[in-house]
Amino acid sequence: MKERQSSKSWVSKLGGSILALGVALALGLTGCSSGQQAGTTVSKGPNDQLTFVAIFKALGNAGVTAAKKGMEERAKEIGNIKVEVTAPSAPDAAAQVQLIESYVQRGVDGLMVSSLGPSVCEAIDSAMSRGIPVITFDSDCPDSKRLTYVGSDNKAGGEAAGKLYAEAVKGKGKQRIAILTGVLGSQNLTERDQGFQEGLKKAGVDFEIVKTVPGNDDVPKSVDAVESTLRGDQSINGFFFDGPWPFLVEASNLPTLVDRTKNGGLTVVAFDTIQPEMDAVKNGLAHALVGQKYYGWGYQGAQVLDQIVRHGAKFDTVTATGFDLVTKDGGEGRFTPDEMDALWQSYAFKETPIMPPSK
CATH class of the missing domain: 3.40.50.2300 (Response regulator)
Incomplete structure (x- = not known):
């Protein structure tokens, strides 16, 4: 499979007690990793490594x-x-x-x-x-x-994916959609799937989730899951990938998906906006991508x-x-595949340090 690229005696006794207490405290703190004790953060200075x-x-x-x-x-x-x-x-x-x-x-x-x-x-x-x-x-x-x-926010990202899907299928009737996930039960992927369905509902799409198939965060297994799902059910006219896996390989590894998107009215929306996925949007295999930063x-x-x-x-x-959106034509609040591609070439992603909220 081709992949893309933490007095005196009294004084003496007191001094001894203080010393013993100091040693005990020092030992106690030493036993806590990185200057932390029982989950409490101890500030370190700018010169501490x-x-x-x-x-x-x-x-x-x-x-x-x-x-x-x-x-x-x-x-x-x-x-x-x-x-x-x-x-x-x-x-x-x-x-x-x-x-x-x-x-x-x-x-x-x-x-x-x-x-x-x-x-x-x-x-x-x-x-x-x-x-x-x-x-x-x-x-x-x-x-x-x-x-x-x-x-x-994975749920919000999934909802954005649902709305993008709705854009693509407006006026196309009932949608029988399959979902490709990674590891079943992963919190982030479950939230994306829930958000996707909420986005479809809010957009008024008539849909049914036919099945959810796992690819176990593995590219070849994900490709096989997509291809076998499409071959096994000709009525499926939509697919949501809650991760990027099938689009990390050459399109030639996905002949059924290619045929169904080109000739069978299959609509695909995928999560993640990493560089290899840009070709899927350019070539019409994916209507849109939703990606984390x-x-x-x-x-x-x-x-x-x-x-x-x-x-x-x-x-x-x-x-x-936040998250990023990629569609073929880009637009306000979105990137084109070429614009996102350029960011991946340079890693010139723009970030402003997040500060703690003021209370």
């Missing part, structure tokens, strides 16, 4: 590259911050939990986590209880102890963690970064 780690679901895609560049850029602007980016070798919650535990043991100064599910959320709670500040991005753990979620994940993630660790800042439950 910090280490922040972003834990993704998987590596090897343009979104990760952009986030890493954003994280490095903001770390450079602030100074005295080392950043690391990692992920399991394949999307696996147990492996992600192990990574979180290893960085807690190392005593890093902050973690950014894109969660793969409930066990990861529990690991986040454990990290917080042991003094490591944790924020989430991309895929949230809203019921966990994480300090904030930095990223796009991947560079912003890293840039704003480093910013938020620094504000928390160095300044004791508190952020709202969600620190929203």
Whole structure:
């Protein structure tokens, strides 16, 4: 499969007690990673070296590259911050939990986590209880102890996708739509799917979700899922990809999708706006793309963690970064494929550091 690219005796006794207390306190603080104790942030100065780690679901895609560049850029602007980016070798919650535990043991100064599910959320709670500040991005753990979620509102993004789909099918009758997802149960993908359907409803589209098929965050498996779904049901006239996977390969790997979009009235809207997907819009395989601000994940993630660790800042439950829309003709509030392509070539994404809300 081709891929794109934390008196004297009395005085003496008191002094001894104070000394003992001081030693005990010092030992207690030493036992807490990164100057944190029981989840309470202790501010560090501008000359203190910090280490922040972003834990993704998987590596090897343009979104990760952009986030890493954003994280490095903001770390450079602030100074005295080392950043690391990692992920399991394949999307696996147990492996992600192990990574979180290893960085807690190392005593890093902050973690950014894109969660793969409930066990990861529990690991986040454990990290917080042991003094490591944790924020989430991309895929949230809203019921966990994480300090904030930095990223796009996935439900709002899904709703935007539904509205874009409605634009494309206006006057075309009932829509029998299939959904391609990644790992079933992922919080972010579930929210996108829910938002997509709400967007369709608000736009007055007559639709039925025929089935939801998983591709397990894997490009070949996602391509197979799309192709087999279309071959197995000729009545499907719509597809929503809640991630980019099928559009990360050459169109020749998707012969059924190509034929149905060109000749069978199939309408496709996909999430993510990473560079390889631009061809899908240019070639008419996708009507529109809705994407998160991947560079912003890293840039704003480093910013938020620094504000928390160095300044004791508190952020709202969600620190929203917005999202981008790509359509063939662009327009107000949208990008054309060429405009988004240019941003990916230069990584000249525009970000303004997010500050904690004033109370």
